[in-house]
Amino acid sequence: MAVREELLKNIRTVEPYVPGEQPQEKVIKLNTNENPYPPAPGVKKELDSLDPADFRLYPDPASGVLVKALAENYGVREDQIFVGVGSDDVLSLCFLTFFNSEKPVLFPDITYSFYKVWAQLYRIPYECPPLDRDFRIVRTDYYRENGGIIFPNPNAPTAIYEGLDFVEDILRHNRDSIVIVDEAYVDFAGESAMGLIGKYDNLIVTQTFSKSRSMAGMRIGYAVSSPDLIRCLNDVKYSFNSYTMSRAALVCGAAAVRDRDYFEENIKKIKETRERAKRELSGLGFEFTDSGANFLFVRHPEYDGTRLFTRLKEAGIYVRHWEDERIRQYLRITVGTDEEMEKLFEFLRDYEETET
Numbered sequence: 001m002a003v004r005e006e007l008l009k010n011i012r013t014v015e016p017y018v019p020g021e022q023p024q025e026k027v028i029k030l031n032t033n034e035n036p037y038p039p040a041p042g043v044k045k046e047l048d049s050l051d052p053a054d055f056r057l058y059p060d061p062a063s064g065v066l067v068k069a070l071a072e073n074y075g076v077r078e079d080q081i082f083v084g085v086g087s088d089d090v091l092s093l094c095f096l097t098f099f100n101s102e103k104p105v106l107f108p109d110i111t112y113s114f115y116k117v118w119a120q121l122y123r124i125p126y127e128c129p130p131l132d133r134d135f136r137i138v139r140t141d142y143y144r145e146n147g148g149i150i151f152p153n154p155n156a157p158t159a160i161y162e163g164l165d166f167v168e169d170i171l172r173h174n175r176d177s178i179v180i181v182d183e184a185y186v187d188f189a190g191e192s193a194m195g196l197i198g199k200y201d202n203l204i205v206t207q208t209f210s211k212s213r214s215m216a217g218m219r220i221g222y223a224v225s226s227p228d229l230i231r232c233l234n235d236v237k238y239s240f241n242s243y244t245m246s247r248a249a250l251v252c253g254a255a256a257v258r259d260r261d262y263f264e265e266n267i268k269k270i271k272e273t274r275e276r277a278k279r280e281l282s283g284l285g286f287e288f289t290d291s292g293a294n295f296l297f298v299r300h301p302e303y304d305g306t307r308l309f310t311r312l313k314e315a316g317i318y319v320r321h322w323e324d325e326r327i328r329q330y331l332r333i334t335v336g337t338d339e340e341m342e343k344l345f346e347f348l349r350d351y352e353e354t355e356t
């Protein structure tokens with residue numbers, strides 16, 4: 001039943017973001033870019049030492065232990081870091097805080113689909129310059145007047161990483177706009193734009209614990225910027241929900257950040273599997289972008305994307321697929337363990353397209 005028109009006219013309605021499926025049965029899950037390996041061992045230790053009696057008490061609203069661990073890790077000041085409930089929370093607050101212009105915010109036509117949802121939800125005007133034929137962001141499209149800019153680097157779902165000269169070029173052409181670089185996958189790619197924060201007062205970099213730190217279920221994300229912009233973000237956050245981070249998330253997150261060796265080893269394994277997957281898929285006739293992420297964006301010239309997606313799912317192998325015109329022949333495949341990837345390759349070796 002629909003909401004009555006008289007009521008509807010006062011309701012903030014939105015076409016929601018559609019998250020990737022989270023099947024409850026056991027499948028080979030290569031559909032939401034989670035990390036196939038567990039978090040650093042220190043995370044379990046922190047969890048084991050939690051005392052439920054402390055759950056009576058609110059957590060530290062400033063998220064001190066986690067902010068401190070991140071500041072030490074990245075060599076920035078504590079007042080340059082903002083943490084939230086996954087980078088989705090951080091990015092959503094960034095939209096609310098920094099995109100407050102009549103001019104359109106710019107982001108690519110093919111990118112993280114949450115951007116459009118937040119823009120609509122908060123009534124922020126936006127424009128989406130198309131990626132070029134090779135799915136690259138066209139930097140000159142971002143030289144025009146705007147109310148802010150956001151793009152992921154590497155971009156999603158294309159997996160393409162652009163070097164820091166690209167990021168810096170966009171920053172240089174937009175000194176009077178906030179530029180947010182969503183680095184959800186940068187640990188699998190190359191250098192972070194964090195190093196440019198001292199040089200550009202309009203830059204915000206966001207990252208997440210969901211991919212490279214194996215903690216999607218804990219919901220931790222963060223932004224790094226100048227103390228001034230971080231203060232703006234905190235002011236909005238405290239006006240919205242002061243206690244966003246649970247006690248468990250704070251201590252577990254800090255433990256994950258402190259174990260650098262584990263982090264690097266984890267990334268190394270995934271990159272190795274990714275490079276193997278490129279060779280294997282290429283041998284099977286697949287084409288793909290040059291991935292700098294923990295996923296591959298692939299198509300096969302002879303297979304229909306929707307059909308292959310469905311067949312894989314029936315075989316218990318979940319990947320991601322969009323019905324969007326430009327990318328409907330593509331699948332986004334998360335890099336899993338070597339064993340998981342082998343199951344995928346086995347399926348693909350035997351795959352023959354049949355009409356149904």
Ligand SMILES: *Cc1c(COP(=O)(O)O)cnc(C)c1O
Binds near residue numbers: 112152207220
């Ligand atoms: C996964 C992802 C996020 C958000 O991840 P969280 O789990 O909310 O931290 C943000 N941006 C991009 C591009 C992503 O792929």
